[in-house]
Amino acid sequence: MIMLTRSPGDLQVDLVPEIERLKREMNAIILAHYYQIDEIQDVADFIGDSLDLSRKAADNDADIIVFCGVHFMAETAKVLSPHKTVLLPDLAAGCSLAESAPPGEFKAFIDAHPDHLVVNYVNTSAAVKALTDYCVTSSNAVHVINSLPKDRKIIFGPDKYLGDWVRRETGRDLLLWEGSCEVHEIFSEQAIAEMKQEWPGAKVLVHPECPRAVRDLGDVIGSTKRLLEAVANGPPHATYIVVTEPGIIHKMREAAPHATFLMAPANAVGGKEGSCTSCNTCPHMKRNTLEKLYLCMKNRSPEIQLPDDIIQKAKIPIERMIAIG
Ligand code: 13P
Ligand code: SF4
Numbered sequence: 001m002i003m004l005t006r007s008p009g010d011l012q013v014d015l016v017p018e019i020e021r022l023k024r025e026m027n028a029i030i031l032a033h034y035y036q037i038d039e040i041q042d043v044a045d046f047i048g049d050s051l052d053l054s055r056k057a058a059d060n061d062a063d064i065i066v067f068c069g070v071h072f073m074a075e076t077a078k079v080l081s082p083h084k085t086v087l088l089p090d091l092a093a094g095c096s097l098a099e100s101a102p103p104g105e106f107k108a109f110i111d112a113h114p115d116h117l118v119v120n121y122v123n124t125s126a127a128v129k130a131l132t133d134y135c136v137t138s139s140n141a142v143h144v145i146n147s148l149p150k151d152r153k154i155i156f157g158p159d160k161y162l163g164d165w166v167r168r169e170t171g172r173d174l175l176l177w178e179g180s181c182e183v184h185e186i187f188s189e190q191a192i193a194e195m196k197q198e199w200p201g202a203k204v205l206v207h208p209e210c211p212r213a214v215r216d217l218g219d220v221i222g223s224t225k226r227l228l229e230a231v232a233n234g235p236p237h238a239t240y241i242v243v244t245e246p247g248i249i250h251k252m253r254e255a256a257p258h259a260t261f262l263m264a265p266a267n268a269v270g271g272k273e274g275s276c277t278s279c280n281t282c283p284h285m286k287r288n289t290l291e292k293l294y295l296c297m298k299n300r301s302p303e304i305q306l307p308d309d310i311i312q313k314a315k316i317p318i319e320r321m322i323a324i325g
Helices: 015-026 038-043 050-058 071-080 103-111 141-147 160-170 189-198 224-232 246-255 290-299 308-324
Strands: 028-033 046-048 064-068 085-087 116-121 134-136 153-157 174-176 203-206 239-243 260-263
Touching (some): 015 290, 050 064, 050 308, 134 141, 153 160, 189 239
Parallel strands (some): 028 064
């Protein structure tokens, strides 16, 4: 039982049954990313990576989408289901990648390269998506780039590391924006190399938002869903070194209860190489709590609002991505 206790005099609320009751009453669906805290994953109707969450946001029977993820993800849900109410438990749940591409600066970059197609990772604001030809996620970026005409020049934003990975996988000469994910960027190459020595049979699972030197140590490189599938399809007693946000381990443990999961450490910001075991937790994803989830459903706020013209323009690259697969 997880109770909400705001102050000693307050009525106590048993959060999980109350969230379930509100869900039925509001005809709401709770969508959660794999990086959400375990308790939110357990109460969610659907858990996915960025691509599957976009698909589910576009195709469900609920009146209200409660999005347990970060702001750009909830915006994507609003763009795809503009007539639905989209709630985000904490409106301040941002993303360093999305913030690394301010719309004005990104537009100037596009304007300086008018002969380029514009491909952006979904980790962008709706305003930047409105300037984009095709969206991608880490699940389908290689596939989408391979589907574009070979004679077209391409801008790829905002993640320079994902862009570098896609460039190597496709052989295409992408013009990269200089953004990065503050979580995946700081995994320690040295600490992972040492862990490989200590656990010689361990498989290294790496998200492509990591820098090349870290990716080069990986046995499997892919989106959160791809890494989860590798565990689900792997030997039951395998050992894994996980090089992405630790929230994913909740579902990995369910998929392979007898496997061993070792979280790769990160470099402390301004500190020692490989010395930080908590720096790889996304502070934005972790802003959402069970209490905030309950309160946002009860108050039907905070709600995602977007101007109509942004919705119309941002929808085009997202729908193209979903259509490509
Ligand atoms: P995926 O869910 O597409 O793997 O993305 C990971 C991520 O960092 C989301 O913010
Ligand atoms: Fe953004 Fe990185 Fe957090 Fe994902 S893990 S939401 S890319 S800061």
